[in-house]
Amino acid sequence: xxxxxxxxxxxxxxxxxxxxxxxxxxxxxxxxxxxxxxxxxxxxxxxxxxxxxxxxxxxxxxxxxxxxxxxxxxxxxxxxxxxxxxxxxxxxxxxxxxxxxxxxxxxxxxxxxxxxxxxxxxxxxxxxxxxxxxxxxxxxxxxxxxxxxxxxxxxxxxxxxxxxxxxxxxxxxxxxxxxxxxxxxxxxxxxxxxxxxxxxxxxxxxxxxxxxxxxxxxxxxxxxxxxxxxxxxxxxxxxxxxxxxxxxxxxxxxxxxxxxxxxxxxxxxxxxxxxxxxxxxxxxxxxxxxxxxxxxxxxxxxxxxxxxxxxxxxxxxxxxxxxxxxxxxxxxxxxxxxxxxxxxxxxxxxxxxxxxxxxxxxxxxxxxxxxxxxxxxxxxxxxxxxxxxxxxxxxxxxxxxxxxxxxxxxxxxxxxxxxxxxxxxxxx
Numbered sequence: 001x002x003x004x005x006x007x008x009x010x011x012x013x014x015x016x017x018x019x020x021x022x023x024x025x026x027x028x029x030x031x032x033x034x035x036x037x038x039x040x041x042x043x044x045x046x047x048x049x050x051x052x053x054x055x056x057x058x059x060x061x062x063x064x065x066x067x068x069x070x071x072x073x074x075x076x077x078x079x080x081x082x083x084x085x086x087x088x089x090x091x092x093x094x095x096x097x098x099x100x101x102x103x104x105x106x107x108x109x110x111x112x113x114x115x116x117x118x119x120x121x122x123x124x125x126x127x128x129x130x131x132x133x134x135x136x137x138x139x140x141x142x143x144x145x146x147x148x149x150x151x152x153x154x155x156x157x158x159x160x161x162x163x164x165x166x167x168x169x170x171x172x173x174x175x176x177x178x179x180x181x182x183x184x185x186x187x188x189x190x191x192x193x194x195x196x197x198x199x200x201x202x203x204x205x206x207x208x209x210x211x212x213x214x215x216x217x218x219x220x221x222x223x224x225x226x227x228x229x230x231x232x233x234x235x236x237x238x239x240x241x242x243x244x245x246x247x248x249x250x251x252x253x254x255x256x257x258x259x260x261x262x263x264x265x266x267x268x269x270x271x272x273x274x275x276x277x278x279x280x281x282x283x284x285x286x287x288x289x290x291x292x293x294x295x296x297x298x299x300x301x302x303x304x305x306x307x308x309x310x311x312x313x314x315x316x317x318x319x320x321x322x323x324x325x326x327x328x329x330x331x332x333x334x335x336x337x338x339x340x341x342x343x344x345x346x347x348x349x350x351x352x353x354x355x356x357x358x359x360x361x362x363x364x365x366x367x368x369x370x371x372x373x374x375x376x377x378x379x380x381x382x383x384x385x386x387x388x389x390x391x392x393x394x395x396x397x398x399x400x401x402x403x404x405x406x407x408x409x410x411x412x413x414x415x416x417x418x419x420x421x422x423x424x425x426x427x428x
Contacts, residue, residue, distance in 0.1 A: 006029070006158065006359065006365065007030040007032065007155075008157070008355060009031075009034070009144065009154055009155075009156035009159045010326075011161050011162060012162035012326075012329070013040075014162060015049075015112070015341060015345065016326045016327030016328075016348050017160070017162030017348075018123065021126060021127070023061065023062030023063075023349060023352030023356075025122070026063075026352075032154060034128050034131040034146065035130075037130070038129055040116060040117065047188060047256075048254060050107065050341075050342075051108050051109075051342060052339075053105050054343075054346050055341065055345040056104055056106070058346050058348060059071055062348055062349050064122075070235065074111075074114050074118065074229055074231045075108040075109060075110045075227075076251075077109065079097060079107075079208045079209050081096040081208050082097070082211065083095075083204060083208045083209070084210075084212075084409055086406060087285070087288040092406055093410070094208075113246060114231045114235070117237055117248070132148055133146060133163065134148060136169065136173075138323075142157065143155055143156070144323060158323075158324070159322065159324075160323075160351070161173065162344075164327070164328045164329055165179050165329070169323065169325065170325055170329050173321075173323045177313070178313045180312075182308075182310060182334060182388070183260055183309075184258055184259065184308075184395055185307070185308060186256050186257070186335065187281050188255065188305050188307075189303050189304050190244055190253070191295065191299050191300065192251070193206075193224055193250075193252050194251075200291070200294065201253070201295070202291045206253075210222045212288075212292065213394070214257075215287075216263060217260065218259040218263060218394075218395075220255055220258075221256045222295065223254060224251070225251060225253075227249070227251060231248045231249060244300045244302065244303050255299070256335070257296075258391070258395070259284060259395070263284065264280045264283075270307050274302065281296050282297060309334050309335065310332055311332060311334050311384060312330075312332040317377060318373075320373055321369065322369065334388055334390065335387070336390035336391045337386055337390050339383045343380055343383060351369075355368055355372075
């Protein structure tokens, strides 16, 4: 237990902020979380995320035995691996997933909504909803004051910005750290994975996650999510009432297409309804394989969502203080690579470890934050850069460049040692 009492204020009750709160509470550190949403289901948290061994080990370190078992129980299989195809479903490269039965070495699929509900368990007295954060103030004695839109304040010893790509904490703490729009847009949809879908879908799409390299600078990611145990049973969650967007019990297939707004024929904004998104995506895939076209056409219209793809720009190291950043607020990456969520979980575990050391009087608070930030920058910079390069390759309009990428993938597919190395790098 800690010998030195201090309080941590966390802005944002997303996956990163809640995992940090779970970890700190488990170490006996006082923590309070503030979230702008009025309820946990005010808005969609997105669909499934891929949790790799880095993310799983971080959750194991931050969660109680009971919550970690619930995480394993309500997650789905990560599939047999990752397959790359062209838009005609012709295979390019297949990477096998690990076969190790150790849960800390395996990949898994996790529903964001389910995971958020799980991470809130036991934190009911520590999480405040409907609190729109505005700014912080630093007192001369080292204490930090968080100020909210309703005029209320909260006082603590450390302030953690876990408030996403548009972080207000980052804007004040590190104005030189900018997050830029890449010029790409993602559109995603969701289909219930029922007997009807299983009757016509391409079987490999059910076995492995797929990246479809489309023509003219477009890309699709497709994957299934099949629960081991229904979250309504394991977590006692209420039924979603037929709303597939927020449903936490129905197995599903999801797809996400990335392209420029110009290629999609859409304005460069994300507040678009299904009446605009559905025909735009159908036009984009008009000459793709018929099964991919049907997968797009059959998506539940109410699940169609769009987002602008953003990425952080690298900045030199900064002097640590009692204000720090976590997850997308610290290192917003494009979704191409599936590493954003895993980095956020890794951040939470790392910051928990260093703040717990400070609570044991092993190091000063500023030193603990500095050690966290130094280690976080080291792994985040490389991952953000890789995700940005993946996006640039996917959006390449040049036919020669696209042909070269596909030829390279086909060549690697016949080189088992290289494939194994690529699979290991993807797995962490």
